[in-house]
Amino acid sequence: MRILVTGGCGFIGSALVLHLVHDLGHEVATVDALTYAANPVSLASLEGDARHRLIEADICDRPAILEAFRSFRPEAVMHLAAESHVDRSITDPGAFVRTNVIGTQVMLDAARGHYESLSGAEKERFRFLHVSTDEVYGSLPPGGFFTETSRYDPRSPYSASKAASDHLARAWHETYGLPVLVTNCSNNYGPRHFPEKLIPLMILNALEGRPLPVYGDGQNERDWIHVEDHARGLVAVLERGRLGETYLLGGRAVRNNLAVVKALCAAFDRLRPEGGPHERLITFVADRPGHDRRYAIDPSKAEGELGWAPTKSFEEALEATIRWYLDNEAWWRPIREGRYKGERLGLGTAG
Known part of the structure; x- marks a missing residue:
């Protein structure tokens, strides 16, 4: 298939593009504005591969997006491009409304025009997969789980903008x-994760002996899914999902933030015992506004209908993620030292 992927130089997007090209042999056009959270180095293994092209474009740039559709003529769109860091949405909500709402409308309009130009088998095959987050559902009570019928209740500018984009897609x-599918996923982790999010920030801070800042009491709970399990799930939805339906993709690995950081410290003590015990670096900081207490996904619908299921054990995959960062300083060091120069580091929100 020819698949257009937006945000393909980001964390989840790059894992998806690598899976589509390397593992499945699809032809992919990556559309990415190459903003602060994008890193084309993540797709370095595709350099010179005729099955992949990179189109530097902002999804809000209607002429550029129309040209991408005209030149590539995709058989499917997987729309991941988004502003996604909650802390940034609190300080600059306008950027989130622009990218997540207006950008999604531009993508949907372009896809609609392209879809209506198709006929026969091409039109029957076409799909638009809109990728979203569990944060649109707000905060769960203790022990609760989100399902596809959960009520929307966004609490931050980020989750509100993603909720709006979900409604536009539907x-x-x-x-x-337009043959639309929607997914909502839990917190992702794994290689090539921009180092302002919880797990990569804690890994790099622990490596440098810096404080590990945890919001509030650290009891905010999140469901964690490895980015490669998520990429497989997105493909399963694209290939086998029912049009107009929503599928929740979660890792069945609910942990509170403090437990995640402690597990990371324990793994660090095994891998880099010098400077340990690393738990001594944990520092509690003032909670952020509107910090949801619990997110957790029930992925039964995707598992039952699509034959997909998460495969990664959280603790084992967390240690493998730490090893990746230890072995790939050339990937993260320029980001850590260059793009953050003069900018306050994020506190590692878990969503």
Whole structure:
């Protein structure tokens, strides 16, 4: 297939693009604005591969997006491009509304025009997969789980902008007949994760002997999914999902933030015992506004309908993730020292 992937130089996007090209042999056009959280080095293994092309474009740039559709003529779109860091959404909500809402509308309009130009088997095959987050559902009570019928209740500018984009995607399906699928996922972790998010920030801070800042009491709970399990799930939805449906993709690995950081410290003590015990670096900081207490996903629908399931053990995959960062300083060091120069480091929100 020819698949257009937005945000393909980001964390989840790059894992998806590598899976689509290397593992499945698809032809992919990556559309990415190459903003602060994107890193084309993540796709370095595709350099010179005729099955991949990189289109540097902002999803809000309607002429550029229309040209991407015209030149590539995709058989499917996997729309991942988004502003995604909650802390940044609190300080600059306008950027999140622009990218996540207006950008999604531009993508849907372009896809609709492209879809309506198709006929026969090409039109029957076409899909638009909109990738979202569990944060749109708000905060769960203790022991609760999100399902596809959970009520939307976003609490941050980030989650509100993603909720709006979800509604737009469904509206384009209902109003215009665009063959849309929607996914909502839990917190991702794994290689090539931008180092302002919880796990990569803690890994790099621990490596440098710096404080490990944890919001509030550290009891905020999140469901963790390895980025490669998520990429497989997205492909399963694209290939086998029912049009107009939503599928929740989670890792069945609910942990509170403090437990995640402590597990990371324990792994660090095994891998880099010098400077340990690393738990001594944990520092509690003031909680952020509107910090949801619990997210957790019930992925039963995706498991039952699509034959997909998460495969990674959290503790084992967490240690493998730490090893990746230890072995790939050339990937993260320029980001850590260059793009953050003069900028306050994030506190590692877990969503």
